[in-house]
Amino acid sequence: MAASNGFVDGVATPIPSESALIFLGTGCSSMVPNLMCLLQPSNPLCSVCVQSLSIPPERNPNYRCNTSLLIDYCGDANDHKYILIDVGKTFRETVLRWFVSHRIPRVDSIHNIIRRLGLSDECRESKEEGFSPSQIILTHEHADAVLGLDDIRAVQPFSPTNDIDPTPIYLSQHSMDSIAEKFPYLVRKKRKEGEEIRRVAQIDWNIIADDCNQPFSASGLKFTPLPVMHGEDYICLGFLFGEKTRVAYISDVSRFPTSTEYVISKSGAGQLDLLILDSLYKTGSHNVHLCFPQTLETVKRLCPKQTLLIGMTHEFDHHKDNEFLKEWSKRLKHVTMYTAYCDLSGMFDMTMITYFDGNPDSSDQTQTTQDHAEGNNQLNSSNQFGSFLESNFKLMEASDDLVHGLKHFSLTTVSLGCVQSTIFRSIHGNMIIWYGAWPRQSSKEKEELTLTLKSMLSNNISTMAVLTDHSFLEAYGGESRDGSSTAKFSTGDIISLNSAVTTTNDLNDLCYAVLAILRSRFAKMEGTTSGLCLKGQSKPRMVCIHVWKSLHFCYSWILNSDQRKWMMPYLERFSIEMKYDIFRVVYVSGDNVVDLNCISTHQMLENEKESSRKGQVLQN
Known part of the structure; x- marks a missing residue:
């Protein structure tokens, strides 16, 4: 040749x-x-x-x-x-x-x-x-x-x-x-x-x-x-x-x-x-x-x-x-390929697929992704990071088999434009979360992508888990020790994840409350390296992820009476349901960098000018 x-x-x-x-x-x-x-x-x-x-x-x-x-x-x-x-x-x-x-x-x-x-x-x-x-x-x-x-x-x-x-x-x-x-x-x-x-x-x-x-x-x-x-x-x-x-x-x-x-x-x-x-x-x-x-x-x-x-x-x-x-x-910009070529540029969408032990209801299983009008406007902004697609599964077999299946699924999603992926496994339960990053897409393209991924997962993972839920989220903001990265994922990392569901009218207030807590308390959270806030696009929910230096630091923070005494009640003002879990990173597809940006100023800060801060999701 x-x-x-x-x-x-x-x-x-x-x-x-x-x-x-x-x-x-x-x-x-x-x-x-x-x-x-x-x-x-x-x-x-x-x-x-x-x-x-x-x-x-x-x-x-x-x-x-x-x-x-x-x-x-x-x-x-x-x-x-x-x-x-x-x-x-x-x-x-x-x-x-x-x-x-x-x-x-x-x-x-x-x-x-x-x-x-x-x-x-x-x-x-x-x-x-x-x-x-x-x-x-x-x-x-x-x-x-x-x-x-x-x-x-x-x-x-x-x-x-x-x-x-x-x-x-x-x-x-x-x-x-x-x-x-x-x-x-x-x-x-x-x-x-x-x-x-x-x-x-x-x-x-x-x-x-x-x-x-x-x-x-x-x-x-x-x-x-x-x-x-x-x-x-x-x-x-x-x-x-x-x-x-x-x-x-x-x-x-x-x-x-x-x-x-x-x-x-x-x-x-x-x-x-x-x-x-x-x-x-x-x-x-x-x-x-x-x-x-x-x-x-x-x-x-x-x-x-x-x-x-x-x-x-x-x-x-x-x-x-x-x-x-x-x-x-x-699917990527500025690409010329012969045998194998890729030139990644511009912004990315992120997909999050979650598997956990729970009884799915029929509405969750048939949920498809629909962006709210506000979400559509935000997606059109060139300064924003994309979205996460979240899906839940009830495990039917050993989680090791599911992780193995998801690794193969990760490679398969490359044909759909996925450029990087990560798998989290719950330490205390049967929940497994899969993340995948996509180039920026329109709302219609994301709807089609969601249905395609759901079909692929149902066909390939159906013997190990049952799909219960999936939804898109977007990066809302983040903090890190060095001030440059919103989250860093490496195999073996300890991850804590908070998830809260609210009403559509209260979603902005809930997300702002979580982001305000993150930024005001982050410096005092001993042992955490970074934190990331995600806002729901297809349903009114919020997800907050923290990366910890060790499981010891994570437990110490969870059991700290002060944070539970004042933080949880503050969030409960806006949320209907709150969940919490601890994960260990069991797979990352590589050490690629994806850019993230904070979204536009919240209505509660309309009298202040909040500068957009650029962060990264770094996978090693």
């Missing part, structure tokens, strides 16, 4: 006068198809892997070799240089398949970079069909990146005495030390006395620093190393290259150090034109790789113009998932 500035579904043929990227491999270390899917077929069959039995690899986008990128670099003199990143277990196979079809005559660099091979004209002419690697760059020293090193000899000119110019390879010191053990004959400089001449790849090893501040050049193209975590005990290298077009290639990553993220983020050193990024599985997480949920969050955080996914297992179906990603990206 080739990619240039004329992509069509992530594929393009190199243009003689332009640079291009040719993806020699986009699969994981075990490659696709998965052997076990063919040796011991499942029922039903794996639709991705079974394609390999009938579709030739060159026509099967789901046939994936080890990740490897060939850069066809066209310099100022209109001459082409070929720089290769990584030579894994499938190097020979990819040379046979893609070098020939794309008419690539040689390699000038390989990832763990190999400097350009300075071949003499005589050597080049002696191998009409030969490929002469000039420079290679290596990301790391794992098998899927280096086990093709021995095959470099097959693309070098033949010499009975091995007297040829070596191929430069650029790599980290750690990779060099490991390769010296794996391939000692490729590293040794001199032949021992009396030892027979054996043809082996001739390589010039060049050590590069795993430091964003120490770039190097390969075939005239500048590369900046991007050290990333490939598991918490291992540093792998990605690479940033291109002047007119900034491209970052990161094939193996589980976490980005702050210094690396700055270099490639829109909010840091500058926006990427193309991000090529690791994405192992479609769901869940992995200890040494990003999976699709984390990949999406990374893309949202870095904000590249375009993104292509690599390192994929057989869980990904090229055509289906590209269509899914394109449809998803259409």
Whole structure:
């Protein structure tokens, strides 16, 4: 698969006068198809892997070799240089398949970079069909990146005495030390006395620093190393290259150090034109790789113009998932997608779905979202955060199963435009709350979204819980210790939630009362990090969320007689029913940031000018 500035579904043929990227491999270390899917077929069959039995690899986008990128670099003199990143277990196979079809005559660099091979004209002419690697760059020293090193000899000119110019390879010191053990004959400089001449790849090893501040050049193209975590005990290298077009290639990553993220983020050193990024599985997480949920969050955080996914297992179906990603990206502003691209901008709507142990009544089960006139006016304001959709379920099975089901539901909602999600589980009961953020939508779109989500939940969660209630809410205001964030959610956080129902006429007064209490008492609430007030759109209710440093602080506040003595009676003046519960965060989709703003001044403050304060919901 080739990619240039004329992509069509992530594929393009190199243009003689332009640079291009040719993806020699986009699969994981075990490659696709998965052997076990063919040796011991499942029922039903794996639709991705079974394609390999009938579709030739060159026509099967789901046939994936080890990740490897060939850069066809066209310099100022209109001459082409070929720089290769990584030579894994499938190097020979990819040379046979893609070098020939794309008419690539040689390699000038390989990832763990190999400097350009300075071949003499005589050597080049002696191998009409030969490929002469000039420079290679290596990301790391794992098998899927280096086990093709021995095959470099097959693309070098033949010499009975091995007297040829070596191929430069650029790599980290750690990779060099490991390769010296794996391939000692490729590293040794001199032949021992009396030892027979054996043809082996001739390589010039060049050590590069795993430091964003120490770039190097390969075939005239500048590369900046991007050290990333490939598991918490291992540093792998990605690479940033291109002047007119900034491209970052990161094939193996589980976490980005702050210094690396700055270099490639829109909010840091500058926006990427193309991000090529690791994405192992479609769901869940992995200890040494990003999976699709984390990949999406990374893309949202870095904000590249375009993104292509690599390192994929057989869980990904090229055509289906590209269509899914394109449809998803259409819901967001300023999006151009090829294989996988998203550029999140503007305001968001938030969805909240709640599950708890209770006897649902028929009116709750059939409740649909309808915005009040006041709510519609507020939604039209460009300075307001969106809304929450709340739904209640009575649990029928273990809550662990429901949480697992909701994690899969989270991924499914991405096709509906959901950009992030969080799950809270009640510590003392069977209530579970799911949050999801959506781009800004009209009232009609939200009504349709509510019905769609309700249908999806009824179909997928019906064996574990019963839908009892759902409603939209909007962010009303918030406080935090550092003054910048209204709420911060991380896995393991302790969350307290107050919910109060009132009449339509008293809703504004109730929300103002809660916000006034939050702002007047927040500084005295020991152990809380932030608080968020939410106002009902589809029904007259209010929700207040606090994030606590520990369960001990949360209990201490609840049991404090002073706050119960004066705060509860104050709220009961406006509310018909009040509920309270404590939750633990059991799942977050990523560490994305969503902007929140306080709504317009309350009628009780009409003589004062309350400035709008901007906050964030940060999920780690």
